[in-house]
Amino acid sequence: MAVDDAETKNGSAWGKATGGALVTFEQVGYSLPVKSEPKGRKHILQDVSGYFEPGTLTAVMGPSGAGKTTFLDIVTGRKTQGEITGSLLFDGKKATKTFLKKHTAYVEQFDTLLGVLTVRDMLLYQAQLKCDRRESLQSKRDRVDALIVELGLSTCADVVIGDNLNRGISGGQAKRTNIGIALVTEPRIIFLDEPTSGLDSQTSCDVVSILRRLADSGRTIMSTIHSPTSEAFRLFDRLLLLHKGHTVYFGALHNKNGDASGGAVPYFAQLGLVYDPSTNLADFLITETGDKGEAANLKGLWQDSSYLADAKKHQEQLLLASIQLQANSAEAVTYLEHNMFSAVGVLLRFRSRANCKCPDFIMPRIIPSVFFGFIVSTLYYGAGGKAENPENISARGNVAAALFMSTVMPAFTAAGYMPSIVTERPLFYREQSDGCYTTGSYLLFKVIEEGFFHIFASLIFCLMTFFLIQLPGSFWWHWLLNFVTGQVGIALAYFCGSLAPNMDGANTLLPIINVISMYFAGVLMTYDAIPDAWKWFPWVTFMRYGWTANMLNNFPAECEMPLLAATPGCPTEYWGLKEGSSGLSVENNFGALCGFWALWLGLTFLVMTFVRHVKR
Numbered sequence: 001m002a003v004d005d006a007e008t009k010n011g012s013a014w015g016k017a018t019g020g021a022l023v024t025f026e027q028v029g030y031s032l033p034v035k036s037e038p039k040g041r042k043h044i045l046q047d048v049s050g051y052f053e054p055g056t057l058t059a060v061m062g063p064s065g066a067g068k069t070t071f072l073d074i075v076t077g078r079k080t081q082g083e084i085t086g087s088l089l090f091d092g093k094k095a096t097k098t099f100l101k102k103h104t105a106y107v108e109q110f111d112t113l114l115g116v117l118t119v120r121d122m123l124l125y126q127a128q129l130k131c132d133r134r135e136s137l138q139s140k141r142d143r144v145d146a147l148i149v150e151l152g153l154s155t156c157a158d159v160v161i162g163d164n165l166n167r168g169i170s171g172g173q174a175k176r177t178n179i180g181i182a183l184v185t186e187p188r189i190i191f192l193d194e195p196t197s198g199l200d201s202q203t204s205c206d207v208v209s210i211l212r213r214l215a216d217s218g219r220t221i222m223s224t225i226h227s228p229t230s231e232a233f234r235l236f237d238r239l240l241l242l243h244k245g246h247t248v249y250f251g252a253l254h255n256k257n258g259d260a261s262g263g264a265v266p267y268f269a270q271l272g273l274v275y276d277p278s279t280n281l282a283d284f285l286i287t288e289t290g291d292k293g294e295a296a297n298l299k300g301l302w303q304d305s306s307y308l309a310d311a312k313k314h315q316e317q318l319l320l321a322s323i324q325l326q327a328n329s330a331e332a333v334t335y336l337e338h339n340m341f342s343a344v345g346v347l348l349r350f351r352s353r354a355n356c357k358c359p360d361f362i363m364p365r366i367i368p369s370v371f372f373g374f375i376v377s378t379l380y381y382g383a384g385g386k387a388e389n390p391e392n393i394s395a396r397g398n399v400a401a402a403l404f405m406s407t408v409m410p411a412f413t414a415a416g417y418m419p420s421i422v423t424e425r426p427l428f429y430r431e432q433s434d435g436c437y438t439t440g441s442y443l444l445f446k447v448i449e450e451g452f453f454h455i456f457a458s459l460i461f462c463l464m465t466f467f468l469i470q471l472p473g474s475f476w477w478h479w480l481l482n483f484v485t486g487q488v489g490i491a492l493a494y495f496c497g498s499l500a501p502n503m504d505g506a507n508t509l510l511p512i513i514n515v516i517s518m519y520f521a522g523v524l525m526t527y528d529a530i531p532d533a534w535k536w537f538p539w540v541t542f543m544r545y546g547w548t549a550n551m552l553n554n555f556p557a558e559c560e561m562p563l564l565a566a567t568p569g570c571p572t573e574y575w576g577l578k579e580g581s582s583g584l585s586v587e588n589n590f591g592a593l594c595g596f597w598a599l600w601l602g603l604t605f606l607v608m609t610f611v612r613h614v615k616r
């Protein structure tokens, strides 16, 4: 692997000598419709101008709400709504999606890590998803190993990341791992949103030191930062200071970079805002540009300042140089991305393998089946054998009830599969924005992963119920029907999880649908008794097809086994199962269940594609 001088000097083999890229932005504005605003439109950014230069570390600062995150979202192409104005160029050109994906990285404010993976596996998982598919696993491994050294994560490389309940690595290590996720593609430009928030001063300083080294290796680094220590702040080269969406200063921070401007301190001093060197410079800048300072004036003063004129001149020179440089180096980027199935392969290999070893993941998926299997089997113990006696009508009713509970139970226990869709949402959004996989890949991965566990869960349930209740039908149909009904239940749970904005909403929606469905599933009301206005509902109730198929598996469709002494014919006839189902055939009802499975998964796919719960 190619190692450049700067990296060797820093004791790390990570990163090729890719160099950065010049990012220039002029009068960037952003507004979006907001009803509560006087003109029905909120202008979040109005005039953000400046540049990010290769080899430099730029701080974007401003009071809370100044528009820092909004600006970052715009620069990284993450905005999904609103109107963006102004110019934004990468090496003098508009960036394509491929350019952004290949050459830029965005470290968002909140960590999106998988608690079950170790630091090394998390980085390798991201490398597998994001890097060229043709690169060998060993090469990616080597790169991840070097990155671990670069980020100072060697001591915790094989420690599980953990989460709120299961302690794993420390906050600082998690933040560095989060930065590592962005670095696996060896990007030329790195944007970070408040990478030090929530960290103690020493850990913050360590993180900024990493950014400093990345900048020294030639990359373009830009980070929003909040209350850095003096020591950490000193490591930055330039400052873009925002107030209410306006630039109030852009230029050298400490006048050490050869900028024409003399730095932030002399600039503000000439405006009468004198900095006391015994205090924290970052705090001074935030206080003076906040509501306390003469903020309204600062934007006008900046527009008229010689510092701005100098910055523009310098930007023009840089732009010219970068365009000439490009003309001399024809860059041919060939980059093979994952297709839908290879991405699923990576997800299964890393995430499912880790989940298979995690009791917190396995238990909610297996325990309910064991528990309910035990309850149903012991409650209806031997009912199947007794039902063979033509005189024993109550045993026949019990078998029907046991089959009913076996059908509706998987739909209810599917609630256990729902949280992952909601809790993984920030990770899903981030990985999708990073171009790791498509919605289809993610959904297919979930279906395969959950399906795998569900095979065992339903097998346990069916072994218990079939043999203890002594059901007369086919075991294989019993299992298959239970499995598919459960899969429809899980797909429905996914639909609720993806539609609801949060866990509370999902937890409310799923039981409502399931309980309503229960009324029409068969046993609680015969078809004839359903009021005419509701007679359509059984046809759209998957549980009804499941129970009908289960009944037909155990009671012949045409038989002389009355359910009630006064009613001739079969139990299936008594409940009117011919109506509101696919008729008196196990296969047809099974087919209908498969149709519901596809339907709910299809709807989930549409919701995940078109409903964004996080608007940016």
Ligand SMILES: Nc1ncnc2c1ncn2[C@@H]1O[C@H](COP(=O)(O)OP(=O)(O)O)[C@@H](O)[C@H]1O
Pocket (backbone or CB within 6 Å): 032, 034, 042, 044, 062, 063, 064, 065, 066, 067, 068, 069, 070, 071, 615, 616
């Ligand atoms: N989608 C949105 N709808 C309405 N207001 C928004 C939206 N996004 C951001 N804002 C507002 O824009 C301002 C800037 O937000 P942000 O960029 O997150 O600030 P910062 O990162 O500097 O704290 C805030 O007042 C915020 O409330």
Ligand SMILES: [Mg+2]
Pocket (backbone or CB within 6 Å): 068, 069, 070
């Ligand atoms: Mg922010």
